[in-house]
Amino acid sequence: MKTATIRTWSWVHKWTSLVCTLFLLMLCVTGLPLVFHDEIDAALNPATWQPANPDGPHLTYDEVLSIALAERPGEVPIFMSFDIDRPVVNVTTGPSADAPGSAMHFASYDLTSGALVPPADTGESVMEFILQLHTDMFLGLPGMLFLGFMGILFLAATVSGVVLYAPFMRKLDFGTVRRRQSSRIKWLDYHNLLGIVTLAWVVVVGATGVINTLEQPIIDTWRTQELADLVADNQNAELGTARASLAEAVAEAVRLAPDMQLQFVAFPGSGFSTSAHFSIFLHGDTPLTENLITPVLVHAGTGEVAGIREMPWYAKALSLSRPLHFGDYGGLLLKIIWFVLDLITIIVLASGVYLWLSKGGARRPAASTATLTGASAQ
Amino acid sequence: MTRPAPNRPRGAQRIFAIPAVLFVISLFGLVASLLSDGWPDIVLALLAGSGIAAIVWSLLQRRP
Numbered sequence: 477m478k479t480a481t482i483r484t485w486s487w488v489h490k491w492t493s494l495v496c497t498l499f500l501l502m503l504c505v506t507g508l509p510l511v512f513h514d515e516i517d518a519a520l521n522p523a524t525w526q527p528a529n530p531d532g533p534h535l536t537y538d539e540v541l542s543i544a545l546a547e548r549p550g551e552v553p554i555f556m557s558f559d560i561d562r563p564v565v566n567v568t569t570g571p572s573a574d575a576p577g578s579a580m581h582f583a584s585y586d587l588t589s590g591a592l593v594p595p596a597d598t599g600e601s602v603m604e605f606i607l608q609l610h611t612d613m614f615l616g617l618p619g620m621l622f623l624g625f626m627g628i629l630f631l632a633a634t635v636s637g638v639v640l641y642a643p644f645m646r647k648l649d650f651g652t653v654r655r656r657q658s659s660r661i662k663w664l665d666y667h668n669l670l671g672i673v674t675l676a677w678v679v680v681v682g683a684t685g686v687i688n689t690l691e692q693p694i695i696d697t698w699r700t701q702e703l704a705d706l707v708a709d710n711q712n713a714e715l716g717t718a719r720a721s722l723a724e725a726v727a728e729a730v731r732l733a734p735d736m737q738l739q740f741v742a743f744p745g746s747g748f749s750t751s752a753h754f755s756i757f758l759h760g761d762t763p764l765t766e767n768l769i770t771p772v773l774v775h776a777g778t779g780e781v782a783g784i785r786e787m788p789w790y791a792k793a794l795s796l797s798r799p800l801h802f803g804d805y806g807g808l809l810l811k812i813i814w815f816v817l818d819l820i821t822i823i824v825l826a827s828g829v830y831l832w833l834s835k836g837g838a839r840r841p842a843a844s845t846a847t848l849t850g851a852s853a854q
Numbered sequence: 855m856t857r858p859a860p861n862r863p864r865g866a867q868r869i870f871a872i873p874a875v876l877f878v879i880s881l882f883g884l885v886a887s888l889l890s891d892g893w894p895d896i897v898l899a900l901l902a903g904s905g906i907a908a909i910v911w912s913l914l915q916r917r918p
Contacts, residue, residue: 641869641873645864645869646864647864650869650871651908653913669912675876675880676876676880676905677905763890764888796888800884805887805888806895806898807895807896810899810902816903816906817905820906
């Protein structure tokens with residue numbers, strides 16, 4: 477590689493890294509507890525709850541809905557979701573179907589008795605805080621997009637780092653760490669080794685992280701482009717006072733999409749539906765397809781199915797980016813490996829800063845030689 | 855061109871041979887974990903973490 481080429485890549489590596497390092501350190505540190513989100517939740521909230529009649533018949537979704545609405549006079553239903561491993565239905569209500577999240581009320585009901593299920597949310601606020609910091613630094617969409625840009629810089633720093641790996645390793649065997657030379661040379665070798673062996677993970681987590689920051693634009697595009705005709709065709713559908721059975725609507729949706737599981741229902745007027753339909757969201761039941769959602773629109777007055785639509789490719793990409801970013805898809809061992817790789821990335825970032833500081837910048841070659849010889853003499 | 859053997863410059867092929875293998879193995883483990891369920895998860899997670907094994911191996915080497 478020509479000296480000029482190396483110099484160009486060094487410039488790219490230095491500046492892309494310097495700009496994003498502080499944010500990447502924050503992301504890596506907040507990412508550590510997020511890897512074990514499920515385990516921390518489970519440890520703080522021991523599963524002591526039991527259904528009232530474990531073997532008894534289940535209430536219908538319509539009955540649960542009536543109970544939930546009786547508990548919240550004057551409110552309307554917004555969402556209904558379903559626990560996977562216990563007979564529990566969660567109902568979100570609010571003063572209106574398009575109420576903001578802060579005005580919504582969330583309650584869980586025992587499907588075997590209709591009794592309220594106590595919320596298991598010990599420690600939830602701390603994890604929420606960490607997740608929010610990690611996602612958008614409490615700045616909403618601009619914060620998310622900013623972190624996405626930092627992710628792109630980080631990927632550029634990674635690519636330039638791989639290119640620069642070659643000239644540094646020209647005279648060294650793979651895995652060489654010159655421990656007995658200066659501290660700077662030792663950390664340069666560690667930086668190169670740790671960086672190059674974690675490359676696949678860093679690229680996967682970095683790229684999926686960038687995709688995740690586009691969540692809101694992607695979902696908006698899906699709603700306005702792909703679902704627009706479905707919603708427009710049905711937007712003017714009149715909703716009288718008669719109500720179709722929710723349970724039958726759900727059963728019909730599940731019948732139309734075999735091999736899919738019920739995920740949640742959005743009620744008429746809510747952000748994920750039309751003014752006259754239940755949007756019933758189903759997801760696949762294999763490890764790959766469980767992240768892929770298919771919505772079914774059912775008229776809330778007549779119970780007729782109005783349309784079913786698969787996700788477009790970009791929404792699928794977003795759905796698959798979530799598990800690949802958080803590492804919560806392959807069991808506990810994968811999470812531990814995720815944790816260790818995250819720690820190694822922190823070392824790579826910190827050693828990069830150290831190498832930049834100890835070099836004293838390319839502008840002061842004399843000083844950097846002095847640092848090097850001084851360090852070697854110790 | 856009579857350099858001492860340990861200092862002979864290596865070509866890109868040799869420099870990137872092991873990193874490329876680790877990259878492919880780790881990437882396969884990361885992606886395939888998404889498709890599997892049950893016991894293969896453990897094998898695939900170990901493949902995904904093959905870089906960690908490479909670090910441990912290199913730390914165990916005694917070099918000057």
